Amino acid sequence: MSTEQPPEQPAESLRELAAQEAVLKLLAERVAAAQKDVKARTQRALDAAAQRDGVERIVATLPTGQQVATISLRKGETGPVVTDEEALARWLRRTWPDEEWTETRIVRTVRPWKLAELVAEMKAANAAKVADKATGEVFDVPGVVIKPTRSRTHALTWRKGGEAATAEAWRTGALAHQLAAITAGGAE
Template identity: 80%
Template sequence: MSADPPAESLRDLAQQEAVLKLLAERVAAAQKDVKARTQRALDAAEKRDGTERVGASLPGGEQVATISLRKGETGPVVTDEEALARWVRQQWPDEEWTETRIVRTVKPWKLAELLGEMEAAGAAKLVDRVTGEVLDAPGVVIKPTRARTHAITWRKGGREAVAEAWRTGALSGQLAAITAGGEAA
């Protein structure tokens, strides 16, 4: 005859869930804040002296991770599809690169091709392959398409070392700020 494991207390489970929810909210807010401050500091360090990465170490000096800058990307972005489609139709009237619905649009495969050419050129311009004329593409601008950010790369054993430092209280100063304070939104 096997004994059933003791039933968990509903009150204990409710308490655990409430505590973890508050902790998760506070951790998420703290992470968002520190990520923004880290990004500003990395951007400033790169501008100042070319620094693109920094080590993350525990209070005892053990490096557990590396924070690395990821550069953003810039490329062509369609801001007025209708204007671009009219222009493509005007420039290449014999080609079936556009289709008429309620408004004229550029077929997705051709739009991808045209935007790829503009991205390669770094400008909202195309070269007419027949005449060689450089054409400005209306309804397209070159602007950031992905923001600069940064990433964490853990060293082997880094996660475990952080967990152990947390468990033993070595990170109590860093963690106290997360649990201190007023109501989380």
């Protein structure tokens, strides 16, 4: 058995680590801000292109012409949103007094499991209306409106080898123009 110790690695300088952390924090903050900005501008451009020409996706291409990703439009969703739970609870109590949809506290509220059922029914109908299962009567539901529940957005999907190609283009400086705003000087 050998008692020989492996050669000691030089310890990293605390100053070097602190400097690296500061640089990476600044870079991460600038990248996050730039990404938020470009996502918003991309969304506006995609929305306009979809309305004007029916475009729903676009290819991301490097300066070399290599296609590295696809950006696809995702449609938003519209559905029922409870805006006045107290009005809804009063209506439910009047409409179906024998049902155990509500409970009495200081304020009448709708039981969460029953509210989920109602919202699902209204979402399926895309209307703030529910039908009485026994009579078939359809009711307008107070305290609920149909409105956007998720914004229209888009998603980026990497093509095979796209991430590696983009990283290489960044490493070689081919993306300097696209990254100029992130690396430019100036205080925020």
